[in-house]
Structures are given as structure tokens and as C-alpha cells.
Amino acid sequence: MPKIQDILKLANDGLPEHEREYFCDARPAPYRPLAKYVEKFMNWARANSLWLLGFGTGCGAIELRPLMTARYDMYRYGIAPRPTPRQSSVFIIGGYASVKTTKRIIRSYEQMQAPKFVIALGSCPINGGMYWDSYNTINRIDHYIPVDIYIAGCMPRPESLIAGFEKLKQLIKDGKADGANQYIENLEWYKANQKKIIKDWNMPDYNW
Amino acid sequence: MFAPDRSKYPEMRDGKPVIELDSQKYLKIWQGPQHPGVTGNMSLELTLCGDEVVDCKTHVGYLHRGFEKLMERRKFIQCFPIVCRICVPEPDTNEYLYAAVVEELAGIEIPEQAQWLRMLNLEMSRLTSFLMWIGGQAGAFGLGPIGQWSVTHRDYMLDLFEELSGGRIYHMYMIPGGVRNKLPDGFAQRLEDTLQKVEKLLGEIEKVMFNNVVLKMRAVGLGLITTDMIDRFGIVGPNARAAGIARDVRKDNPYLHYDQLDFEIVTETAADAYARARVRFREMFQSIDLIRQIMKNIPDDDHYHTQLPNVLHWKIPAGETYQRAESTRGEYGYYLVTDGSGYPRRIYVRGPSYTHAVALLEHMAVNTNIADMAGLMVSLHTYPPEIER
Amino acid sequence: MNNLIQRLQNRFPISAVHQQRPDLAFCCVDTKQAVALITHLRDYEKFSHLVFLTAVDYIEQGFFQLTYLLHNYTRHCDLGLRVRLDREQATMESIHHLWEQAATYQRELKEMFGIDFPGSPRVDESFILEGWDNIPPMRRDFDTKKYSEETYFPRPGRQTNDPENYMKAKLYPEGDA
Numbered sequence: 044m045p046k047i048q049d050i051l052k053l054a055n056d057g058l059p060e061h062e063r064e065y066f067c068d069a070r071p072a073p074y075r076p077l078a079k080y081v082e083k084f085m086n087w088a089r090a091n092s093l094w095l096l097g098f099g100t101g102c103g104a105i106e107l108r109p110l111m112t113a114r115y116d117m118y119r120y121g122i123a124p125r126p127t128p129r130q131s132s133v134f135i136i137g138g139y140a141s142v143k144t145t146k147r148i149i150r151s152y153e154q155m156q157a158p159k160f161v162i163a164l165g166s167c168p169i170n171g172g173m174y175w176d177s178y179n180t181i182n183r184i185d186h187y188i189p190v191d192i193y194i195a196g197c198m199p200r201p202e203s204l205i206a207g208f209e210k211l212k213q214l215i216k217d218g219k220a221d222g223a224n225q226y227i228e229n230l231e232w233y234k235a236n237q238k239k240i241i242k243d244w245n246m247p248d249y250n251w
Numbered sequence: 252m253f254a255p256d257r258s259k260y261p262e263m264r265d266g267k268p269v270i271e272l273d274s275q276k277y278l279k280i281w282q283g284p285q286h287p288g289v290t291g292n293m294s295l296e297l298t299l300c301g302d303e304v305v306d307c308k309t310h311v312g313y314l315h316r317g318f319e320k321l322m323e324r325r326k327f328i329q330c331f332p333i334v335c336r337i338c339v340p341e342p343d344t345n346e347y348l349y350a351a352v353v354e355e356l357a358g359i360e361i362p363e364q365a366q367w368l369r370m371l372n373l374e375m376s377r378l379t380s381f382l383m384w385i386g387g388q389a390g391a392f393g394l395g396p397i398g399q400w401s402v403t404h405r406d407y408m409l410d411l412f413e414e415l416s417g418g419r420i421y422h423m424y425m426i427p428g429g430v431r432n433k434l435p436d437g438f439a440q441r442l443e444d445t446l447q448k449v450e451k452l453l454g455e456i457e458k459v460m461f462n463n464v465v466l467k468m469r470a471v472g473l474g475l476i477t478t479d480m481i482d483r484f485g486i487v488g489p490n491a492r493a494a495g496i497a498r499d500v501r502k503d504n505p506y507l508h509y510d511q512l513d514f515e516i517v518t519e520t521a522a523d524a525y526a527r528a529r530v531r532f533r534e535m536f537q538s539i540d541l542i543r544q545i546m547k548n549i550p551d552d553d554h555y556h557t558q559l560p561n562v563l564h565w566k567i568p569a570g571e572t573y574q575r576a577e578s579t580r581g582e583y584g585y586y587l588v589t590d591g592s593g594y595p596r597r598i599y600v601r602g603p604s605y606t607h608a609v610a611l612l613e614h615m616a617v618n619t620n621i622a623d624m625a626g627l628m629v630s631l632h633t634y635p636p637e638i639e640r
Numbered sequence: 641m642n643n644l645i646q647r648l649q650n651r652f653p654i655s656a657v658h659q660q661r662p663d664l665a666f667c668c669v670d671t672k673q674a675v676a677l678i679t680h681l682r683d684y685e686k687f688s689h690l691v692f693l694t695a696v697d698y699i700e701q702g703f704f705q706l707t708y709l710l711h712n713y714t715r716h717c718d719l720g721l722r723v724r725l726d727r728e729q730a731t732m733e734s735i736h737h738l739w740e741q742a743a744t745y746q747r748e749l750k751e752m753f754g755i756d757f758p759g760s761p762r763v764d765e766s767f768i769l770e771g772w773d774n775i776p777p778m779r780r781d782f783d784t785k786k787y788s789e790e791t792y793f794p795r796p797g798r799q800t801n802d803p804e805n806y807m808k809a810k811l812y813p814e815g816d817a
Contacts, residue, residue, distance in 0.1 A: 098285045099292070101314065105339050105420055108383075112403040126285070143770045144292065144313045147284060170795035173333055176324065176785040177317045178777050179769065182792040198420055240791060242771035312768035320777060320784050355661075482688040485741045503716045504663065563807055572660050573691070573709060573718065586707070588696050597696040606741040614740070639768045 073224040074157045090212040096131040097124035098151060100144050103137020103164040106198045115201040120208060128154040139167035139180045145187060146241050152188050153250040157223040160191045162207055169193055186236045189222035276300055282624060284313050291635030293608060299621055307616035309609045315639040322598050327353055328562040335421045337600055338637045340383050343376035344578040346425040348585040351574045353427040356589055357567045361557055365429035366507045367549040371542065372424055378538045379408045380579040381531055384632055388528055391625040392466050397456055404452050407445045414438060429556030439546055446539050453535060470525040474615050474627045485606040488581020489530045490631055494522035500577040512544050524630035566593050580604055580632050602637030641665060641717055644685060652677045666720040674723045675733045678708060682738055687712045687719060693745040695753050699780040702727050704755060734760040752778040
């Protein structure tokens with residue numbers, strides 16, 4: 044395991060001692076599951092209260108709003124939108140991501156606490172969609188952050204979204220939704236991809 | 252509206268406050284791309300002195316896909332599926348304008364039924380866009396349930412769109428040459444049922460929202476637009492109509508068959524956020540009335556699309572033109588330049604939010620309370636996707 | 641509209657007048673007289689609304705064409721002014737003192753085409769793109785497909801067919817047009 048200082052520039056380099064503890068100084072640790080039945084219980088609890096980050100990153104946000112109304116009603120599944128990444132466990136990448144938005148996506152994703160899941164909505168995060176030759180949108184979101192579920196469509200109906208959530212719940216209950224661990228284990232690769240497209244990196248290397 | 256004690260605030264010079272950032276009196280806050288109540292991603296870099304905003308810079312570009320460059324690489328018939336995605340909550344104005352501008356340069360006439368169906372589509376899309384907006388406006392002032400009600404009723408309208416064109420949000424219904432489909436059987440009855448549901452909802456919204464004392468205290472006097480600002484900033488649409496200027500593209504430069512319909516331009520005089528909300532609310536009733544008038548006039552035949560030449564080898568003679576339409580935000584326009592080849596030379600999309608969200612908002616944010624910034628932004632009805640396309 | 645064009649032709653050197661519709665006309669004007677003509681139109685002829693300001697790249701002939709579109713609310717007509725700028729040194733006088741909204745259009749043109757408007761407020765700040773280090777993207781010598789394939793990792797297995805050749809091969813497989 045390479046040392047963290049080789050892959051990331053630490054945000055607390057050169058700071059006085061009393062300020063160093065505000066920034067990350069260790070490699071992020073992967074989430075280790077607990078004992079078998081305790082972990083099953085925890086997975087069941089996580090699957091039934093998926094809180095989304097309320098950040099509509101692109102076109103997909105237009106189909107997130109009807110989900111909150113009484114017609115499709117995602118609240119009965121335990122899914123609620125939260126304003127801050129610290130309180131949410133699911134990040135929905137709604138549609139295409141421009142380079143400016145990708146920087147914010149990475150920042151918000153790293154601030155979320157493990158275990159965390161990503162749903163990619165629409166065909167743009169899969170292979171670029173209809174903006175495949177655009178100079179400002181990325182083609183594959185899974186080179187920058189790990190994705191657990193893809194939902195195809197342009198835009199997918201709210202029912203497809205709910206079906207995607209059901210699939211995600213099944214994955215969580217089986218213990219297979221480990222996008223967060225993949226991110227930490229392949230941190231060098233993800234960071235190299237991210238730094239290739241984001242040319243003005245003016246935020247900490249790992250937004251802890 | 253609260254009246255601040257101006258003795259403690261920065262002095263004003265030329266309508267802008269004098270700010271010294273080192274004096275420890277100011278706080279810079281980034282009201283970022285994630286907003287309560289705003290559709291789209293746009294951020295405001297605010298400088299606050301206490302509770303009051305003294306400076307605002309708008310940052311756009313989170314939704315930039317480079318449409319104009321993409322359209323230069325696609326043939327004319329390949330452009331129309333991507334054109335509707337320029338404005339996400341209200342895509343039909345884009346489809347109509349692209350079709351209109353291509354038809355004008357190519358010299359294609361569209362049949363009568365297609366013109367009426369296009370008008371029906373445009374008015375329905377105005378209604379759905381207003382329903383989405385009113386949820387955002389009420390939510391920005393704290394009245395959450397109105398968003399839940401209006402987005403649900405918007406869903407009933409989207410069901411009608413789905414019957415007509417196959418897609419809920421992006422219809423791709425108005426193509427150069429006409430429309431893709433005629434009305435299915437029973438559509439008129441379902442449309443009338445939905446319109447009655449929406450009218451009932453609007454009656455309830457009037458009681459809950461416009462008679463609400465909290466909304467009146469917060470919205471009256473917020474974001475005043477004076478008449479000298481109208482042409483300086485290019486203010487169009489309901490923002491200008493709430494200041495008493497009666498300008499509506501459907502009346503001034505009528506397109507399709509709007510000159511055969513009977514409606515009045517809706518104006519108010521107070522020019523604040525409450526008046527703008529009233530103008531848009533009354534325009535919702537106007538749209539419902541127009542839809543009913545249009546349904547009476549649609550001819551019933553099978554002629555809804557003219558035969559186009561082979562679209563893959565379609566070359567349009569060189570020229571340039573500009574077409575405009577009235578969207579919910581104001582004057583929307585498309586400028587097309589062709590050079591005789593199979594690809595467009597340049598398409599420029601003129602969105603009304605371009606001037607409202609950048610120059611006008613930066614001007615109007617000065618001296619506003621930070622808690623009212625979301626309400627001000629939504630009362631100008633800006634949709635960021637059309638700013639940076 | 642015709643009277644207006646004649647009045648303008650008496651005072652300013654405009655050329656290549658093209659009446660596209662009864663209420664829309666385009667004309668070409670020289671770079672040095674453009675701002676004077678725009679001011680005259682705004683103050684005397686009641687063209688008080690600046691609809692847009694954009695540019696078209698004619699790379700084969702080596703110039704940019706700036707288009708100003710002005711609208712008259714009393715007579716409900718539009719006049720488009722075409723100004724040619726040299727592609728190598730693309731600068732133009734700013735009109736932000738006439739309309740405050742023009743500053744936004746000028747910022748976008750500086751970023752997307754590289755046309756400079758000295759004196760326009762905040763014209764050097766990036767408006768839409770962040771961290772862009774290539775040539776201004778709306779110029780026609782910028783190849784967006786190549787840039788996208790090199791920078792953003794495309795997913796393999798995507799097949800794109802140019803529709804003209806694809807349909808031709810499908811309908812006439814023997815190769816006869």
C-alpha cells in the first residue's frame with residue numbers, strides 16, 4: 044500500500060500543530076463489515092433509509108421533483124432528500140456532468156460518509172449520451188467516481204427510478220454495494236483521471 | 252419589507268456600495284449550484300454586510316454542453332432531438348423555434364393543422380412550466396405544500412404530453428415540416444378533465460398563497476424594477492409586464508395563428524415580486540383559456556406534416572434569419588446562419604434568462620436581505636440551462 | 641422599413657441590405673461606424689432593445705462576422721447589423737455604456753471566440769468554462785470530437801455511423817447511387 048503522501052498532497056502540509064488535525068492526514072480507510080448477523084441488520088437498516096443528496100446535477104433533476112410528490116411518493120420507501128453530503132448516503136448523478144459540475148460532484152462525494160452509493164441516471168453518464176462529442180461534458184462518470192447502479196433512459200421515468208432504487212436495496216442487502224471501498228482501494232487511478240480533466244484544482248486533494 | 256438602519260451600512264456611490272474587503276465588516280458567501288427552489292444550477296457569490304447583500308456576482312457554466320458547437324457537426328435533421336434539451340423545464344419553445352427558423356430558410360410551408368397543433372403544444376408547455384415555477388416560488392418563501400400540489404398537477408399534464416408525443420419531458424414533437432402526430436382519440440376529453448383539475452388547484456393556490464400574510468410581507472416591495480431598467484437590461488416577459496409595460500411577442504409579432512385568438516396582455520403596476528407572481532398566475536388562467544380556444548379551432552384531417560426532401564441530403568440555401576416566440580420567461584429567439592451546405596453554420600439561442608440572471612440579478616441583489624435572495628432569484632424566473640446552453 | 645433604410649443610408653455607410661421578412665432586415669456596416677450607427681438607432685430611431693450580440697466564424701474567408709440585432713418596440717421591426725472583424729486581431733469597441741446587458745454578451749464572445757472588447761466590465765473573467773487552456777472553443781478550427789475523444793475517456797464499443805453513408809450502403813449495397 045503506497046504511502047498517502049505519495050499519491051495525494053496533504054492539505055495539512057506546513058500548518059502549525061494545532062491546525063493540522065482539521066485536515067486529513069491518513070489514507071481513507073475502507074469500510075470493514077462487522078459480524079455476520081449484525082452486518083445483515085445494518086444492511087437492512089441502510090437499505091430502508093436511503094437519504095439522497097439533494098443536488099440536481101443535470102437534466103435528471105427534472106424527474107427527481109415528481110418523485111417527491113404524492114403521485115410517485117418516494118418517502119414511503121424511506122428515501123428523503125437532504126441538503127448536505129454529511130447526512131446523505133446516496134448520490135444521484137442526474138444526467139450529463141460538465142467539467143465544472145464534476146469538480147463539485149467529486150468534492151461532495153468525498154464528503155459523504157461511508158457506506159455511500161452512487162446511482163447514475165440517464166445515458167449520458169454511461170457513455171456520453173448525445174453529448175458524446177462535446178468539449179465540456181464527460182463521457183464516463185465511473186472513471187471519476189464509482190457507480191453502483193445505472194438507470195438508462197433520457198430521462199428515465201420516475202417509475203424507472205424507483206425500480207433502480209429497489210435494485211440498489213437488493214444489492215445493499217446482499218452486501219455487494221461497495222463502491223466506496225472500490226474508490227479507496229483504487230484511489231490513485233481515480234485521482235489521476237480526475238486531475239486530467241480538472242485543470243484548476245484549487246481544493247484539497249481528498250475532501251475529507 | 253424591513254427598513255434597515257442605514258447608518259451602519261456601507262456608503263453608496265453610483266448605486267453601488269463601496270466595499271473594503273479588509274475591514275472585517277464583510278462576509279463572502281457562495282450560494283452555490285445546489286439551491287432550494289431553483290430549477291437548474293447557477294451560483295451567486297454574495298458579499299454580505301450583516302444580513303444585507305452588498306455585492307453579487309453570478310457564476311454560470313455548470314450546465315454548459317456546447318450546443319452551438321454540437322449543432323454545427325450535425326445535419327439539420329439530426330439537430331432537432333438535441334435542441335429540446337437546451338431548456339430543461341420547458342423544451343417545446345426550442346423545438347418550435349428550431350423548426351420555424353429552418354422552415355423559413357428552406358422555404359417550407361406547413362399545413363393548417365400543424366400550426367394549430369403547434370400552438371396547442373406551446374400553450375400546454377407554458378402551463379406546465381408555470382406550474383413548476385409556482386412550486387419554486389412558494390418554496391423559496393417557505394410554503395412547501397404548494398410545490399407538492401403543483402408538481403403533481405404538472406404530472407397530469409405530462410401524461411397528456413406522453414399520449415401525444417411519446418415522451419414526458421422531451422417531446423421532439425415539432426419537427427421541420429409540421430408535427431409528428433395528430434391528436435389521439437379521446438384526447439380532447441382528457442385534456443378538458445385535466446384543465447378542470449388545474450383550475451381547481453389554481454383556485455386553492457390563490458387562497459393559500461396570495462392571501463398569505465407572510466408571503467405578502469416578504470414579497471411585496473422585493474426586487475423593484477423601474478421603467479428605466481427595462482431597456483437598459485433588456486427585461487422581457489412577465490418581469491416587464493409586472494412593471495406596467497404591455498409587451499407580448501404573441502401580440503406584437505404574432506406567429507402561427509395567435510392573431511386569430513382572443514386574449515389580453517396581462518399587466519400589473521407594482522413591479523415587485525408579488526406583482527410578478529400575480530402576472531404569472533393570471534397568465535396560467537390565460538393559457539387555459541387559450542388552450543380551450545385552440546381546441547375549438549383545430550381542423551380534423553390527416554395532413555399534419557409536409558413532405559420534406561430527402562433529409563440526409565438536405566441542403567438549405569445560404570441566408571440568416573431570426574425568429575422569436577413567447578416562452579414563460581419572455582422573448583425567446585433563435586438565430587440561424589446557413590451557408591448552402593448540409594450543416595448549419597451557426598445557431599445562436601437567445602434565452603431570456605441570459606440577461607435576467609446575470610446583469611439584472613447582480614444589479615437588483617444590492618440591498619436585499621440574504622433570506623430573500625432565493626425568493627428574488629425565483630421571482631425573476633431564471634432557468635440556468637438556457638444561459639449557457 | 642424602407643424609409644428607415646433610406647434615412648440611414650443618407651447618414652451612414654451601410655451596404656448589402658437584405659430584407660429577410662417585412663419586419664426583419666440585415667445590413668452590413670463598417671467597424672468604425674458601427675457604434676455610432678447603433679447609438680443613432682437607439683436614440684433617434686427608437687430601436688431601444690438589444691436582442692443579442694453574437695459572432696459567426698467564416699474561417700475560409702478569414703473574418704468574424706459580429707451580428708447586433710436591435711428591436712423597435714413602437715414599430716415592431718428588427719434590424720440586424722453585420723460587422724466584419726479580422727480573424728487574427730479580433731477587437732471591437734464595446735457598447736456596454738448603451739446597454740448594461742451588453743457586457744454579458746461581450747464576456748461570452750471573448751471566451752468563446754476570442755474577440756476582445758477593451759473596456760467592457762469583467763471581460764477577462766471566465767464566464768462559462770473553468771480551467772480552459774485550449775483555443776476559444778467556438779472557433780471553427782477547434783475540433784470538438786477529437787478533443788472529447790482525447791480528454792474524456794470514451795466507452796469502447798460505441799459505433800457512430802454517418803447517416804448519409806450508412807443509409808446509402810443499406811439501400812444500395814452494390815454501390816450504385
